[in-house]
Amino acid sequence: MPNLEELRQLVAFADLGTLSRVAEKFHISTPSVTRAMQHVEDDFAVPLFIRGKNKIELNETGKAAAEYARKLLQEAEQTVRQVRELDRRRHTVAVCSCAPAPLWELLPKLNAQRPEMTVSGSVCRNDAVLAAWQAGECDVAVLPFPVEGAKPFMRENLFVCVPPDHALAKLPKLTFATINGFNFLLRTELGFWDALCREKMPASKFLVQTDNAVFDELVNASSLPCFTTDYNKLGSYPGRVNIPLADEAAHVTFYILQK
Amino acid sequence: MPNLEELRQLVAFADLGTLSRVAEKFHISTPSVTRAMQHVEDDFAVPLFIRGKNKIELNETGKAAAEYARKLLQEAEQTVRQVRELDRRRHTVAVCSCAPAPLWELLPKLNAQRPEMTVSGSVCRNDAVLAAWQAGECDVAVLPFPVEGAKPFMRENLFVCVPPDHALAKLPKLTFATINGFNFLLRTELGFWDALCREKMPASKFLVQTDNAVFDELVNASSLPCFTTDYNKLGSYPGRVNIPLADEAAHVTFYILQK
DNA sequence: AGGCATTACGCTGGACGTAAAAATT
DNA sequence: AATTTTTACGTCCAGCGTAATGCCT
Numbered sequence: 001m002p003n004l005e006e007l008r009q010l011v012a013f014a015d016l017g018t019l020s021r022v023a024e025k026f027h028i029s030t031p032s033v034t035r036a037m038q039h040v041e042d043d044f045a046v047p048l049f050i051r052g053k054n055k056i057e058l059n060e061t062g063k064a065a066a067e068y069a070r071k072l073l074q075e076a077e078q079t080v081r082q083v084r085e086l087d088r089r090r091h092t093v094a095v096c097s098c099a100p101a102p103l104w105e106l107l108p109k110l111n112a113q114r115p116e117m118t119v120s121g122s123v124c125r126n127d128a129v130l131a132a133w134q135a136g137e138c139d140v141a142v143l144p145f146p147v148e149g150a151k152p153f154m155r156e157n158l159f160v161c162v163p164p165d166h167a168l169a170k171l172p173k174l175t176f177a178t179i180n181g182f183n184f185l186l187r188t189e190l191g192f193w194d195a196l197c198r199e200k201m202p203a204s205k206f207l208v209q210t211d212n213a214v215f216d217e218l219v220n221a222s223s224l225p226c227f228t229t230d231y232n233k234l235g236s237y238p239g240r241v242n243i244p245l246a247d248e249a250a251h252v253t254f255y256i257l258q259k
Numbered sequence: 260m261p262n263l264e265e266l267r268q269l270v271a272f273a274d275l276g277t278l279s280r281v282a283e284k285f286h287i288s289t290p291s292v293t294r295a296m297q298h299v300e301d302d303f304a305v306p307l308f309i310r311g312k313n314k315i316e317l318n319e320t321g322k323a324a325a326e327y328a329r330k331l332l333q334e335a336e337q338t339v340r341q342v343r344e345l346d347r348r349r350h351t352v353a354v355c356s357c358a359p360a361p362l363w364e365l366l367p368k369l370n371a372q373r374p375e376m377t378v379s380g381s382v383c384r385n386d387a388v389l390a391a392w393q394a395g396e397c398d399v400a401v402l403p404f405p406v407e408g409a410k411p412f413m414r415e416n417l418f419v420c421v422p423p424d425h426a427l428a429k430l431p432k433l434t435f436a437t438i439n440g441f442n443f444l445l446r447t448e449l450g451f452w453d454a455l456c457r458e459k460m461p462a463s464k465f466l467v468q469t470d471n472a473v474f475d476e477l478v479n480a481s482s483l484p485c486f487t488t489d490y491n492k493l494g495s496y497p498g499r500v501n502i503p504l505a506d507e508a509a510h511v512t513f514y515i516l517q518k
Numbered sequence: 519a520g521g522c523a524t525t526a527c528g529c530t531g532g533a534c535g536t537a538a539a540a541a542t543t
Numbered sequence: 544a545a546t547t548t549t550t551a552c553g554t555c556c557a558g559c560g561t562a563a564t565g566c567c568t
Contacts, residue, residue, distance in 0.1 A: 001264055003262075018547070034550090046342060053542075053547095054541045068342060071338075079324075079327045082323075083320060084305055087303075287559080295558095
């Protein structure tokens with residue numbers, strides 16, 4: 001049964017060409033490498049090297065052995081990775097949501113329910129959420145439409161958020177048709193909201209900003225409209241008014257899939 | 260980097276259920292197994308066991324780890340086998356022939372030409388010879404017909420071998436048609452001759468004997484006809500006469516394929 | 519009482535590094 | 544002179560087995 005550490009040295013020797021360089025790479029002495037190579041040869045019980053007085057190289061069998069060893073080492077590393085990943089999965093609840101708001105509701109609840117588990121949430125596009133769920137890559141999925149086995153979870157309503165002196169602020173209600181054409185500030189990682197806005201407002205341009213702090217600054221500094229929702233605690237900007245969107249599409253029921 | 264010897268013990272534990280049985284299997288002490296399992300757990304750096312006061316079992320991750328380890332060990336063994344096989348191939352000339360006679364000629368010559376090599380010969384059916392050659396499983400192939408790259412090697416002629424008082428002994432020449440219907444003694448491992456006889460003499464029955472000594476005894480003890488060829492040194496039975504077969508099929512040119 | 523896992527402890531063989539030798543460039 | 548491989552040698556620790564402990568059935 002070969003020793004994987006020695007096989008690593010064999011592979012390194014195939015790559016580097018001299019025992020000294022292998023020793024250097026692994027921060028060990030050259031005699032140690034010499035012995036390791038002798039040991040590998042003993043393990044395989046066939047000659048792998050052509051030895052000169054102060055020269056050593058792989059013979060044809062040795063070259064092939066190094067390649068086989070390389071493959072085996074990759075498989076060994078993969079084995080370790082798979083086991084660790086399996087353990088990680090046993091200690092985390094992975095939530096995949098189409099929008100951030102359900103995560104704000106869900107993650108604290110899950111954390112309280114399963115204090116020994118790490119709860120991890122991510123926002124993806126609808127199709128990616130569904131794919132992750134079906135592939136078993138997440139334990140909880142949140143989608144903006146019902147699917148087999150899903151339960152209604154919460155409702156989120158979209159608002160337009162503008163300074164009080166903005167033209168749109170005069171209206172008590174808005175529709176996508178009304179605001180189509182206005183340019184908007186948009187936070188990224190809004191998941192499905194992002195796609196919805198772009199679909200409903202094809203004439204608008206969106207200034208996207210990932211960083212939350214920077215986004216807030218931009219909102220305060222400019223008079224450009226942005227979106228907020230009744231779950232968006234971060235989005236209650238002082239000095240701005242929230243105007244509801246009347247469209248059905250702006251009122252979303254999220255459905256939850258749970259193992 | 261996991262230790263394969265320890266992984267073997269992990270797999271054995273998954274199969275046997277207790278550390279004592281693992282110790283017994285590998286002829287080592289139980290404390291040694293305990294330590295090995297602790298070491299495996301350290302290597303993977305995740306919990307693999309559920310430990311009671313005098314009880315230990317695999318958790319779900321551990322069970323999976325044992326299965327991954329089982330696979331890895333098989334791959335490690337395969338790696339060793341492949342390297343050894345490669346070395347063996349480097350020290351042997353494998354000859355695959357459709358009939359034994361060419362081997363009698365060829366093997367001594369190859370032995371003389373390459374004294375450092377082990378020469379191994381085997382007799383197979385025509386299709387198997389061709390398959391082995393094409394798969395690179397042999398270094399020399401001998402076939403009873405020409406193929407691309409093959410050179411004519413030798414000619415072998417088939418004789419019928421009967422006691423002098425046998426009915427067939429009266430004829431100076433024979434054909435397959437004449438002897439069809441007579442029952443014959445047949446040595447196995449005649450390769451393509453076997454198939455040829457059965458094809459040309461559908462009405463005959465063949466008494467097959469593998470063991471050469473037993474076959475010779477049978478030839479001496481019975482008056483049943485058998486075959487011999489001009490290369491069959493073993494087949495020159497005293498007290499029997501050899502009658503040539505006139506058919507073209509009884510005169511074979513062997514073609515040789517060599518790397 | 520017998521079986522099982524684990525800890526304690528002493529021993530030993532194996533693995534390491536340093537030093538040195540011998541050969542090559 | 545510098546580089547490379549290998550041997551010699553002393554050191555040290557990882558891994559082994561024995562013995563003992565604690566627990567369960």
